[in-house]
Amino acid sequence: MKYRTLGKTGLKVSVVGVGTWQFGGEWGRTYEQHEVDAILGKAKEVGINLIDTAECYGDHLSESLIGGYIHNNREDWILATKFGHRFHRNFERTDLYDPKEVIAQLERSLRSLRTDYIDLYQFHSGPDASFDQDELWDTLNEQVKAGKIRHLGISIGSNENIHQTSRATAVNAEAIQVVYNRLDRNPEKEVFPSCVDQNLGVLARVPLASGLLSGKYKPGAKFEANDVRSRRDSEQLDALIREAEGIRSDEVPEGTDMAAWALAWCLKHPAVTSVIPGCKDPAQVEANALAVELVEDGHPQDA
Template sequence: MKYRKLGKTGLQVSVVGVGTWQFGGEWGRTYEQSEADAILGRAAELGINLIDTAECYGDHLSESLIGNYIQGNRSDWIVATKFGHRFHNRFERTDEGDPAEVILQLERSLQALRTDYIDLYQFHSLPNVVFDRDALWEALDRQVQAGKIRHLGISIGSNENIHQTSRAEAVGAEAIQVVYNRLDRKPEAEVFPSCLEQNLGVLARVPLASGLLSGKYKPGAAFATDDVRSRRDRAAVEAQLVEAERIKREEVPSGTDMAAWALAWCLKHPAVTSVIPGCKDPAQVEANAAAVDLVEAGHPQDVR
């Protein structure tokens, strides 16, 4: 495994992390504790130390599965979670941006994760009107001072949300999470230059384009109704599948696993610290970690 410094946080994170939205039950299946343990256990064996989750991946369900696993080895992990949404049912959430409500969410996340601190607590894709509430960031800063939060971050909803990105330093955030992959390069225009200017760590979510860059799906593929991908615009998904086929044919070197190539492609950008792909089982953890073999040295955030 290779490690990079997450911007000005100083946290040394594995370049491949574990995304855990799937633990919340919205990617076509549910998870038992033993299955989550197997995924996280294999990640640990491979040197992965970064877990990304959220309050609304289930009603703190993903956090609970993680918490049960890490309670005996908490110091081995850098845990990133998020705030700002309340889960009601599958695919049904409401925004929660009131400072008092956010602090209650923090307490529930700490309880679910079975820990007394969160390494990276991220504003979760809420609109700018919520982001601009000074009272919210003041309340969060008090939690940082109390030791419940080590670092604050922003998970931007739009890949082009330069408003929130450019104000990261002003609100005390030290990392940005953004959708970035070979099919979606929008952050390169404004978001990444702002991150570099502010020395923000960058977590690239959806680096495999929700699996479309895994090499497993062909044009015409369909997804089950309990899979979040079934809710996306069908024509847009089909266009991405066609483009993914072209990329596989023209850009991925012969004999190279497409998923590993796609993750390593993200990690080449000088702004990107780590990728946080989801994984349904230990085999996918191994496939994701294999991207490290394709990552060249010399990145500005490399741990030397």
């Protein structure tokens, strides 16, 4: 495994992390504790130390499953979670960015994760009006001083949200999470330059384009109703799959696993600290980790 410094946080994170939206039950299946234990155990084995989750991956369900594993080895992990939504049922949430409610969410996350601190607490894809609450950030920074949060971050909803990105330093946020992959390069225009200027860490989510850059899917692919991908427009999905097929034939070296190539592609950008792909089982964790073999040294954030 390789490690990079997450911007001005100083945290040393593995360049491949574990994204855990799937543990909340919206990616076609549910998970039991022993399955999560096996996934995170494999992650630990291959040197991954970064876990990203959220309050609304289930009603703190993903966090609870993670907490069931990490409470015995908490010091081995960099734990990132988020705030701003209340889960009601699959694909249904309400926004909750009131400062008092956010503190209640923080306490629920701490209990679910079975920890007394969160390494990176992220504003979760909220609108600018919610972001622009001075009281919210004052309240969160009080929790930083209290030690319940080590660092603040922003998970931007639109990968072109330069408003929130550009104000990160002003609100004491030290990392940006953003959708970035070979099929979606929009952050390169404004978001990444702003991150570099501010020395912000960058977590690239959806680095495999929801699995489309794994090379496993063909046009016409169908997903179960409990899989978030089933909610996407079928014509747009087919167009992206065809684009991915072109990338595979034109850009991926022969004999190279496409998923590993796609993760390494993201990690080549000088702004990107780490990728946080989802994984359904230990084998996928191991496959994702192999991307480091394609990552060259000399990145600005190398630890």
